[in-house]
Amino acid sequence: MPNDDKTTKQYENEAPKKETKPEQVLIPDLDINIERLHRFLGGGADIVCRTLQHRSFDNARYALLYIDGIVDGIGLNTMLLGLLDDANRYIEGGVESSLYHHLTERVIANGKLGEVNSINKACYAMLEGSTILVVDGSLRAIIIDTTGGKSRAVEEPSSQTVVRGPKEGFTENLRTNTSLIRRIIKSPDLRFDYKMIGHQTRTNIAIVYLEGIAEVEVIKEVHRRLDAIDIDGVLESGYIEEFIQDRAFTPFPLLQNTERPDAACAGILEGQVIIMVSGTPFVLQAPVTFVKFFQSSEDYYQRYDIATFLRIIRMTSFFISMLLPSLYIAITTFHQEMLPTSLLISLAAQREGIPFPALLEAFLMEITFEILREAGVRMPRIIGPAISIVGALVLGQAAVQAGIISAAMVIVVSFTAIASFVIPAVNMGVAARLIRFLLMILAGTFGLFGIMSGLMILLAHMCGLRSFGKPYLMPFAPFVASNLKDVLIRVPWWAMRTRPTNIASDKNITRAGAGQKPSPDQEGV
Template structure:
């Protein structure tokens, strides 16, 4: 495995490097507004701290500051700071009630209780309501209120309390909209990181499940969780994932695609080298195989690494059906892959260069259909493919109520009208339609897009060199696929390099009791997932070979 893992220092991507910036003249620097130093400690004076926070947020309308005075001669001065919309109002009211109860205590009123003791008392009474932590720096105060917490500052103290009272609106757990299954779990990830980690915990109820959280993005400070199973996942892969994410220097991370593009092994390739899904069961299955999951706050799509070429032909439902049915469906997807990739190009090559390969009757019918068509076959194919892509994108962007209707009716009307007008032949419409339908069979949307891009390249190859051009294209495509890696693991594993032990679950699937080992190049820590012979049939109290 060590041969397939790249050293952290070997990666030299342009977005990881710090670019040198030109130093502005002193006169210009003096004119720039002075920014607040977030690394400095809190001040003992509460009013100064509140003024600093107001300046830091620019008097934003959602910034709420509550001031409470109590004690002898109002010497006790407490400030509560939070952002409206990020906290639970009911929890906030409970906290206020607890604070007022403590401030009305006799010890507080007569001034015999020290402020340090009051802070500890507030912390102890807040623990039953919400998690409470102490902070001393300004950037910790900023982080506390940005993450849905309530900051408690006491005049005269250089420390504050963060009370976790987050309660923003979030979408509930619903059925997946992009990976539908007939049989299997219906739940999917949401946009909340903690909800997503809990969904994974529900699937894997074991203490060895590790969840490591960090923040990426200088401005957005997006929470990211690296999830793996200790004892199963190769630690070198986990370390590589951690190092690549830590080297990211960017202002914002708004979706997991940002992370995917920044940490993938090769950028200039149409194929995805990280797998993304919104199904918790797929992530749990990947973790149990020894992979690493990357969860990003704000998106339901979770990344899984390393990702192999065969993963993009597998659906979650394959493991909930019988093994023979799953194998048939996977073979159907492989056939659809080649039809989607080579359908129009094969038709163009046969029509233009290899007419002798067609039956005479079919050749005469095709010639009769193309008699009134003014364009060559390659122009027909490109025209129909571009039109189909336009209709597909229009159907996605339009409202759901009319999106499907417009795409289906548009395709039928335009296709029939184009044939009647003599712009394209009827056979070309059939070929392009079958190609488009085959593209929808692929379970992974990212892989399907890659095939749509490569289809145009193969059309040009076929129009230029015929079947010889298609063979050249397939040769270079195979070389490109074999050169790809996903976090050091060859993308075409276990086909190239060929791993005999991992052929149980590739483009076909053997019964579950036959798949008792994990992928060899992904997990070498604990390769046995079940006892061999677990699935042998039990008949009349005797165990026989299955």
């Protein structure tokens, strides 16, 4: 999509959509301008104003204003040094027509300068980390990009670790994140469209895609949905996700998120559009299909055979995580004939003396596990082992010995819990957790018939889901045979010649050349 399109214009340093304060223009009086700028920002000790006088322009005054802590201190001081040096120097051989022109064209050593004529815009630029230079007698102010301040360094992602593969992760800084993408995809077709969302937080959003590979309709739709957001603040990409997903009420995630630049780039190369939000390392990827949530970036770094095996394990784990407790309830309550006699006797012996029906027993254990898991996330790390002991020994072994729950149920719940951690996408694991409870109720009420009824509801629901217009269950429903090469199995790279159809633009579907299958050297045979 061309960059001159209205939807792709740069939004940086613009006033928010809902401007509540009246527009104030700059006037030629420096002191009044400084006072207005201070008042607009509500004062505060972090607003720094440094006033200077220039010898060559009849001691004309000018001022630098910035917000301490969000500017690049070293760069600012270097620039200030240059300004001071220039201010005390008598310029021989004539001067520029005005101090304003002299400063912008000869003195300020910064690659990104802007110009504003209103107090409001100048203040919004300061809030972004820019420094404002106001010259006495001028109706305009110079915006100098000095964005900086303390931010987290690039570290290994905590939520998506890999054994083999890049160890870099996104940070909370949008510019760092865009540079991480730029370093991987060095294509002139890589596009970054910027937006600002949130009346109060004025959060910068970057939409990243490869022109010619991402589908134009999807890019337009991403822009349209983002433009429609009207909210006071965006603190994380989760805010955006709930506004732009195709269906409001569904347990399934309709956008993928990642904190790995390599995973984001893989998505871009497949035709996905990436939405980066300032202040969070998690970027959103769209459009997405159900099977994408079972793919890990490591699948593409390891050999295809083990990658395929692991994918099947992940898929199986998803179904175990969703179905195992309900199957146990259904079989022990309604369909005991399915079990081999010896196992049935063993289970019956264990359940003898248990005061609760299987459904209640399973609910007790599942809720206990959910509480333990939540406690594990929230509690201080130092007391983690203590909680593990309490969870494993007290609630597990002791509950069995006390005859409250059966040992088989502990095994079922533990296996379910472990299986749920195998799913690479946390949000898909959450979906399985929620659906598990619904299926348990159905299994306890209607047995296997109830489970199948629940699965039918899920199937119909998932078949109706879309992510930015793309069917969620693709390539199964609708069936796209060419896309099956990277679903349950991951074919070798030399066989993966095309991007997934229906995600990438139809015009640019080929990603690798033909005839690259390794074969023995003829001479060496």
